[in-house]
Amino acid sequence: MxxxxxxxxxxxxxxxxxxxxxxxxxxxxxxxxxxxxxxxxxxxxxxxxxxxxxxxxxxxxxxxxxxxxxxxxxxxxxxxxxxxxxxxxxxxxxxxxxxxxxxxxxxxxxxxxxxxxxxxxxxxxxxxxxxxxxxxxxxxxxxxxxxxxxxxxxxxxxxxxxxxSAKEETAMDLFAEQALWPNIIVLFREAFSVLKEAGCSDEALCYEMWMSKEPAEIFERAAEQGFIRQLKLHSTVSQYGQLKGALSLDGTAVRQHFKDILHNRVLNGKFAREFSKIEAELEIQGDDNPLEKLYKETEASELGQAEIRVRKRLAQ
Missing domain, CATH: 3.40.50.720 (NAD(P)-binding Rossmann-like Domain)
Incomplete structure (x- = not known):
């Protein structure tokens, strides 16, 4: 069945x-x-x-x-x-x-x-x-x-x-959704704002950062050739900059942040209890839907508004 x-x-x-x-x-x-x-x-x-x-x-x-x-x-x-x-x-x-x-x-x-x-x-x-x-x-x-x-x-x-195990699958799944990808969203959002302040255009930023599909291709190569070794497909300047930059960053604060999410939000059931409280509201149509509220709030960012403008221009 x-x-x-x-x-x-x-x-x-x-x-x-x-x-x-x-x-x-x-x-x-x-x-x-x-x-x-x-x-x-x-x-x-x-x-x-x-x-x-x-x-x-x-x-x-x-x-x-x-x-x-x-x-x-x-x-x-x-x-x-x-x-x-x-x-x-x-x-x-x-x-x-x-x-x-x-x-x-x-x-x-x-x-x-x-x-x-x-x-x-x-x-x-x-x-x-x-x-x-x-x-x-x-x-x-x-x-x-x-x-x-x-x-x-x-x-x-x-x-x-x-x-x-159910524990392992749940831990990895929720961790990716609540720790890994939120941090990636924030990194892109803040990087966009910094480059925008430096004079880069909406179109250039959107295409350079994601609309060209280059990040998707990088992840595909990572799956095929290895997370680190796929860097050899990039230019020498890119390889040096990425490897040197990653090794120079102190990941201590990020690691602690990730541990807090895993142990104090995911594995202890805090998120599951929180989500259970709003499950019925997810069936609501329109602006009162809590998920739609999150979309609106997130799309109000400089990155979100710029992408809307770029896509409208492309449609003209």
Whole structure:
């Protein structure tokens, strides 16, 4: 049993192509474009999540983190077989114990480190993709075997099933979202302002810093050749400047900042509790949505306003 979102659609098709009979795959999805797509692709669709849970031997919980607790606790858990296997692709709700899981159920994590479209396309190319795997609750004594079998069936083992845990996956995921990328956003924002004060134009800055897609290419080369060694693709001036500059910076304050976020916001559940309080508000349409408020506040920066101006000029 699976929903048919980005990951659900990819994994369901990969399972079927790996030999799982179509009659053994049920897509539990509300009536929307995703369910129509599942039907067009020949899958059996059940709009009643409880009915789907009643017949499921293995349930792939592939819905957004903020949706999982209500859906699982209210609609799935009361109908789930006592020996059903629960498969998660994100450790968030299991690590923070937001799901009311019976002790008789196996809980395994099979978490592709790719977006759904890549999970599908790489499978079709026979290449596979890396995947985090763990047994979070081993009621049957065979939970890890099941996790590895699922990983094999969706195509992950061709690239590597990496032993992990819900804690590790959650820690790295939330840390990247709340420590690493916020600092990158701030670095770009402040660098933009400094260069703007030095007389650089909006267009030049936007293209030099990100719109040329050069940063995306750098990260792609880093994935292929190594985070440090990809620097050899840059000019000698660039290599020297980046290496010398990085070694001259004292990362002590940044390291302490990162530790504070990891231990005092992520792992202790502070963020999870904070986010739970505003989950309902995320369904609000318009300016009262807390996420939209954050977008507006962030886009009010000099960088944000400059990009809006540049994109408007390009559209003319």
């Amino acid at each position: 699976s929903s048919f979102g980005n990951q659900g659609a990819a994994q369901a098709q990969n399972l079927r192509d790996s030999g799982i009979p179509n009659d053994n795959i049920v897509i539990a999805n509300r009536e929307d474009d995703y369910s129509k797509d599942a039907q067009l692709k020949g899958f059996h669709v059940e709009h009643d999540f409880g009915k789907a849970a009643e017949i499921a031997d293995v349930i792939f919980l592939l819905v957004p983190d903020q949706v999982q607790p209500k859906l699982f606790n209210e609609e799935l858990a009361p109908k789930l077989k006592s020996n059903a296997v629960i498969v998660i692709a994100s450790g968030y709700n299991v690590f923070f114990k937001f799901l009311n899981i019976a002790p008789t159920n196996d809980v395994v994590m099979v978490a592709p480190r790719m977006i759904g479209s890549s999970v599908r396309s790489l499978y079709q190319k026979g290449q596979g993709f890396p995947c985090f795997v763990s047994a979070e609750q081993d009621a049957s004594g065979k939970a890890l075997d099941v996790a590895l079998s699922i990983s094999l069936a969706i195509g992950a083992t061709k690239a590597g099933a990496i032993a992990s």
